Amino acid sequence: MNVLNILRCPLCREMLAREGRTLRCSRGHCFDLAKEGYVNLLPPGKGKNARTGDEKDMLRARREFLAGGYYAPISDGIAALLARHLPAGETILCDSGCGEGWHTLRYTQKLAEGGFDRLLTVGFDASKYGAAAGMKNARQHGICCDIGTEADLQTYFFPGNLFSLPLADASLSAVVSMFAPVAAEENLRLLRSDGILLTAASGKEHLNEMRQLLYTDVHYTEKEPEYEGFTLADRETVRYTVLLPDPDTIRNLFMMTPFYYKTTTEGRERLYAENSLTVTVETELRVYRRSAV
Numbered sequence: 001m002n003v004l005n006i007l008r009c010p011l012c013r014e015m016l017a018r019e020g021r022t023l024r025c026s027r028g029h030c031f032d033l034a035k036e037g038y039v040n041l042l043p044p045g046k047g048k049n050a051r052t053g054d055e056k057d058m059l060r061a062r063r064e065f066l067a068g069g070y071y072a073p074i075s076d077g078i079a080a081l082l083a084r085h086l087p088a089g090e091t092i093l094c095d096s097g098c099g100e101g102w103h104t105l106r107y108t109q110k111l112a113e114g115g116f117d118r119l120l121t122v123g124f125d126a127s128k129y130g131a132a133a134g135m136k137n138a139r140q141h142g143i144c145c146d147i148g149t150e151a152d153l154q155t156y157f158f159p160g161n162l163f164s165l166p167l168a169d170a171s172l173s174a175v176v177s178m179f180a181p182v183a184a185e186e187n188l189r190l191l192r193s194d195g196i197l198l199t200a201a202s203g204k205e206h207l208n209e210m211r212q213l214l215y216t217d218v219h220y221t222e223k224e225p226e227y228e229g230f231t232l233a234d235r236e237t238v239r240y241t242v243l244l245p246d247p248d249t250i251r252n253l254f255m256m257t258p259f260y261y262k263t264t265t266e267g268r269e270r271l272y273a274e275n276s277l278t279v280t281v282e283t284e285l286r287v288y289r290r291s292a293v
């Protein structure tokens with residue numbers, strides 16, 4: 001397997017070839033390899049509609065929190081659902097909005113250990129810091145991430161806009177979207193006819209204890225998501241409680257949530273006054289297949 005078989009020029013969608021530290025398409029568009037080994041495939045202009053990506057301190061908060069393993073059961077659930085629904089043989093996965101790829105690397109390794117021995121994973125995020133950190137982590141895990149190399153287990157991270165990814169049509173076995181926007185139309189373009197879309201989203205009770213501290217009136221608005229062109233094929237709820245043992249961990253988790261942007265000073269102070277907090281984690285994992293036409 002070779003990532004160049006599926007990567008495409010983000011400007012003209014032609015194939016890319018590696019020449020030294022540059023990727024070049026037949027029309028002459030060039031993309032340099034950064035020192036971390038990723039290539040910025042989020043060209044100016046084309047990336048206009050992508051969010052600029054999370055700020056560096058948000059990424060730091062998420063990195064520290066995830067490294068604590070508090071969300072490990074979520075990537076375990078993703079790996080189990082992928083193992084159940086992916087056809088055996090060569091597997092190509094795309095993590096769409098992967099952040100620093102903590103979950104991406106985890107479920108990729110679990111699949112590799114579980115017998116998926118020809119496995120190529122690509123992760124895209126609007127943040128180039130995310131891609132750089134992802135590549136560093138992949139190397140530390142001993143996973144090949146040298147663009148253009150033939151290898152059975154490979155993982156790459158790229159800055160990219162998930163609504164317009166530099167990948168070939170019908171190239172993917174699965175798109176994984178964890179707590180990120182879902183680009184249904186783009187995913188339909190990228191998935192093989194037997195490919196799946198797997199999403200992870202907050203469930204009704206997710207971080208309920210944190211919400212109760214932040215807001216005086218907690219109300220739920222849960223709506224079953226629908227993606228045009230896709231039909232729900234399987235779902236699973238990952239639900240458990242976890243102890244956040246200190247104020248830093250509480251704050252890091254808070255910074256990862258949408259609550260961070262919509263909390264009053266009083267709410268924030270109530271949360272920051274806690275020395276530890278037990279929270280419910282509830283994540284809905286959903287598997288979709290292409291709707292019959």
Ligand SMILES: C[S@@+](CC[C@H](N)C(=O)[O-])C[C@H]1O[C@@H](n2cnc3c(N)ncnc32)[C@H](O)[C@@H]1O
Binds near residue numbers: 051
């Ligand atoms: C809440 S974070 C989740 C990150 C990771 N999937 C996880 O579960 O740890 C959402 C991510 O989506 C990314 N994102 C948002 N809009 C995007 C876009 N249009 N293209 C690429 N990434 C995007 C953000 O930069 C951010 O890293």
Ligand SMILES: [Zn+2]
Binds near residue numbers: 010012014028029
């Ligand atoms: Zn090109």
